[in-house]
Amino acid sequence: MIATGLFGAGCGGCAVFGLSLGKVRGRLTNAFAGFIIGFASLYLAWVWYLFLAARDSFGQGLFFFDTSAMFSFMQLIAANGMWEIGGATPTGGALYTIWVIEAFIVLIPAILIAFSADTPFCEPCNQWSEESACSVTFRAPEDLDQFRQSLEDENYSPLFDNALLSPEDVCLHAKIHRCPKCDGSTWLEVEQVRTWLDDKGEAQSSKDTVMKHLAISRQYAEALLALLPDPSGVISEESPATQNDLVEEGFQDEELG
Numbered sequence: 001m002i003a004t005g006l007f008g009a010g011c012g013g014c015a016v017f018g019l020s021l022g023k024v025r026g027r028l029t030n031a032f033a034g035f036i037i038g039f040a041s042l043y044l045a046w047v048w049y050l051f052l053a054a055r056d057s058f059g060q061g062l063f064f065f066d067t068s069a070m071f072s073f074m075q076l077i078a079a080n081g082m083w084e085i086g087g088a089t090p091t092g093g094a095l096y097t098i099w100v101i102e103a104f105i106v107l108i109p110a111i112l113i114a115f116s117a118d119t120p121f122c123e124p125c126n127q128w129s130e131e132s133a134c135s136v137t138f139r140a141p142e143d144l145d146q147f148r149q150s151l152e153d154e155n156y157s158p159l160f161d162n163a164l165l166s167p168e169d170v171c172l173h174a175k176i177h178r179c180p181k182c183d184g185s186t187w188l189e190v191e192q193v194r195t196w197l198d199d200k201g202e203a204q205s206s207k208d209t210v211m212k213h214l215a216i217s218r219q220y221a222e223a224l225l226a227l228l229p230d231p232s233g234v235i236s237e238e239s240p241a242t243q244n245d246l247v248e249e250g251f252q253d254e255e256l257g
């Protein structure tokens, strides 16, 4: 069952690869592509399975591509059973149920993975953005709604003023998505990451999206990426902390080329 799920996930991965090459960015189109790839893969898996089943039964492999011939052969397998589990050979309704469940285990991950592909896209450049993670983490705010509102109001101090030297049990991770061709298209993504030790003493973590693809100016994005945890115990900032200084520095950088 796990391998079947991985097969479905692989189908989703192939769909995402194709959608990315084709620069497709409609969530429903993505989901539909995931379904088509999953369905085609399931069909071909059945062609191969029936080839192997025929070879085992009649000593000669046959490829059935015609669905009516496939269904006839499947009915034959369902009537007699093909394999055992725990000493029982599933046949008839039980086997059909297993096949239907199997189909869902392939199709659902394929559709969900394709649907969840949402890399930001720079329309003027016709280009996907590239992702970079900030080197530092940020102290989790008490009020997430206020935090979001602040970022939406282009006040990034809740991030700049709360950079951490080392990750805490609950902290924010930030990612920047940048268009590689222009300085315009830039997005900020913030996740709240919770880490804890489970009963066995193994580290576990969970993520919640706090801010998804908020358009921000490139200067602030670069400044966030420039924050580094300094071994001397001080957070180093290549750009000044205050936003006014930041803007001035940004312009100077532009002048210097």
Ligand SMILES: [Zn+2]
Pocket (backbone or CB within 6 Å): 122, 123, 124, 125, 126, 127, 179, 180, 181, 182, 183, 184, 185
């Ligand atoms: Zn661009």
